[in-house]
Amino acid sequence: MNDTAQKITVEKAQTSKIDQVDFDNLSFGSVFTDHMLVCDYKNGAWETPKIIPYQPITLEPSSKIFHYGQSIFEGMKAYKDAAGDTWLFRPFDNHKRFNISAKRMSIPEIPEEYFIEGLKTLLRLEKDWIPQSEGSSLYIRPFMFASGKGFHASPADEYKFMICLAPSGAYFSGKVKVLIEQTYSRSANGGVGYAKAGGNYAGQFYPTQLAVKKGYNQVIWTDDNTHEYIEEAGAMNIFVRIKDTLITGPTSDRILDGITRKSIIEIAKDEGIPVEVRKITVTEVVDAAKNGSLKEMFGAGTAAVVSPIAAFGYNDTDYDLPELPNSYARRMKERIIDIQYNKAEDIFGWRHKV
Template identity: 55%
Template sequence: MTEDTPNEIVVVKSEQSKINSVDFSNLIFGRVFTDHMFICDFKDGKWQTPQIIPYQAMTIEPSARVFHYGQAVFEGMKAYKDENDDIFLFRPDQNFKRINTSAARLAIPEFPESYFFDGLQTLLKLDKDWIKPGVGNSLYVRPFVIATEPAISASPANQYRFMIICSPAKAYYNEPVRVLFAEKFSRSADGGVGFAKAAGNYAAQFYPTSLAQKKGFQQIIWTDASTHQYLEEAGTMNIFFRINDKLVTAPNNDRILDGVTRKSVIQLAEDLNIDCEVRRVSVEEIKSAAKDGSLKEIFGAGTAAVISPVSAFEHGGDVFEIEQMEKDSYASLFKEKLLQIQHNLSEDPHHWRYKVK
């Protein structure tokens, strides 16, 4: 069935949903996808008419520039459903701004705001049954754009494809994670693309992360590329440190992703009168705090992970175990506050919740 929405999005509905074949109680993150996807091509100097079509494989030429020069950026968002069957997004304006910031850094044309929000809302309403109510349940939403022009000369493409696909999700990390502090490898460098959500940033992390995993650690907390003395962010999360009752996190720079969950935690800390310092955090400061007992918590913050406690870290051959707090944990407090807002179970004083209409 084909129809046009009021905003010129062509919708082709799936003839049969595959939702009944999905075990929602045993989801593996990012492996199952909903019935439909959003697609919009850029050619002849402009974005074409957006479409929503059944989720499917697509044909792309082997000479597409994305394969050769890595012009690809993406976002990570979540949709939630409350007990009234209403659908909400969390601060989607930030994701929209960030994907265009990322795109600009990789010489990709910015995507129109109306196409983004109209397409997103239409897609979520079409696949609303995939969004399950209840805290902990969500629909992970992945907007991304790739260079599709078939040409292998080293220059920006003239053709692109913007897409949105969705995947039902539960918790990303079910248990506290163990991390390595980077000593040799770097995630990004000054003047690079670390602040952008570029696909290549993640590809470059896979090898050092695989080495860490062989040692029993799930993630790396990256350090500055110049000296490896200052802690910045983990592979899938921004990082917070609790020293006594003070919260500390690294400032944004051109190496660090401007995390939506990160900035939300900073605001919640202010709301709760929790002292939060945004400043450089040295490896030696955290090791010293771990030794003298003042390091109470380390936790990551990100869309997929929400809030993920760290149970241990290693640096220079030294392993530091972090005793998990049974009460008065900042990680637990922030996670509860965020989930309550996201699932429409509490007040939303900063208007972060975006209702899909």
Template identity: 60%
Template sequence: MSTTQTNQIEILKSPTTKINEVDFENLSFGSVFTDHLFECDFKNGEWQKPIIKPYAPFLLDPSSRVFHYGQAIFEGMKAYKDTQETVWLFRPDENYKRFNKSAVRMAMPEVPEEIFMNGLNQLLQLDEAWIKKGSGNAMYIRPFMIATGKGVIANPSNEYKFMIILSPVTSYYAGEVKVLIAEHFSRAANGGIGAAKAAGNYAAQFYPTNLANEAGFQQVIWTDDATHTKLEEAGTMNVFFVINNVLLTAPVSERILDGVTRKTLIDLATSENINVEVRPVLVSDLVEAAKNGTLQEIFGAGTAAVVSQISGFSYQDIYYELPKIDNSVAAHLKNKLTNIQNKLEEDKFGWTVKV
């Protein structure tokens, strides 16, 4: 195992590689990881020396605070390789800013930009061979931080571990997606941590989503916690609606995650002269639009799938099928966005960043 030092990051290169064991044509999303990971610990009130080392399990004390009090946050990002074999990130500054917003909300230390960005870039450079070019191919990037301080006392930890792991992915296809509109369960509440990308947010979704799966639906469209009358997110994604040729999505709030894909699609739609309205969308609006034929599309937006079209929804035991549209807004925006990400179309917005 060779050791080098670059920009204050110690690099321990793996003596072997797993890349030849991977079937890149048949990847299960988020299940295969590259040869290396990035790690930096927070101890004694300051960040320690960062390191890139071979991907491997690590030990934690059973009393580590992450296990008992849930101090854990993460981000989802992607890197892309263009036809010239150059690697690009997409709006990494937005993910970095949101990561630290989550950290503040969860009483965790903010990660310095130098550690986050240098670590990410050098890790991608080291495992560049794992990034495959071509439509749908990308490197999924998972920065995360957990509380590693010992002791089962209900206080914020005094020690943390920040890490970045990489997972090669192909096009994310979930098939036909039918959704159930939540009438009882909520993703998040006012004053809570819904706007933070905290691990516990996702754990709390699993049970109601399992119930929806048992009823024949793939996901849940979450409604507000107080009245269950406002449509907020779809599964783990922001949600958009096209009603009477207007693209609608709810404004971000304490309950709704400020998605990078969400804000990107809003900007793209505006630039394409699509009528966009960011405002509360009521369940009653959706049902009425489905009944009178003005509901044209529903789709989710997020890093993993980019855009996930929804074929129908159920509310109060009534199922509403959406019309089949050849030239949908969802497909058009997804194509525009993925072309920019893969450098197949001009990036007029300055979103892509060379690694």
């Protein structure tokens, strides 16, 4: 145990809620463990993290989070293998991206040892909350927001970093039908699209609701300028398979540098699958659907890992995708899950034992 882990104080809950939880019927992110990590930034420095019972937090009405939206988060999971050991998947990448988001939102960066050692200490305390049924995991939500007070439009002087945990079942079941967006944009050049800022997701809700009313599950986001290029699938990165080539858009100011996205690219290359990281036009995808060369589309993200797309809509026309017995989506998902649950060799060095 390093110095940071030794300094973290732990206040244990008097009673546990775990006996009240039906682990066979877990919805995503709606049940929370007994404890949470809290760390405050005050007087120009981060205080030592502490673990306390899960509870409401108190903020003044003038806290800047309510007025100027300085808020970021990450999405991670903890997995338990057959031997009962706990594992994380690429946690240092999450910390790195968390600080990239913080910097863009003028929030002080959190030290790596606070993020990683704080999380590991919390997970050791909550290890019994990690479900072991297939497809289940302990979802981890690190987040940070402006707790400092004031109505003046400027960065806050105080912040709160927290980690909460939620045992969760499989995120998605079945395939999804998506609508290619032609009016609204998720983000813009020079904006904060590459940061996991709360406002990015709030801005998605309205266009997504419009798509749901039309009979779709989710929106495929296109570029802000011309709406000619496919960029993301809902809150996930998107992959398109034309013939045998797997294509995904490059990261940019508008596109999140997804950890699952990066993992799929590396796995595909390892398996000899042709991969292209380039811009994808809507026209290219529609034409491929018409001539039969479009084999697959799927979203990639922490919660679902891989979410296959069954059909997409564009210009009042729906295009169905074929059912493939050995799809790239299934292969990628199985390969990642086997690494995450310590069922297969990790040649990439992604798995991290708690």
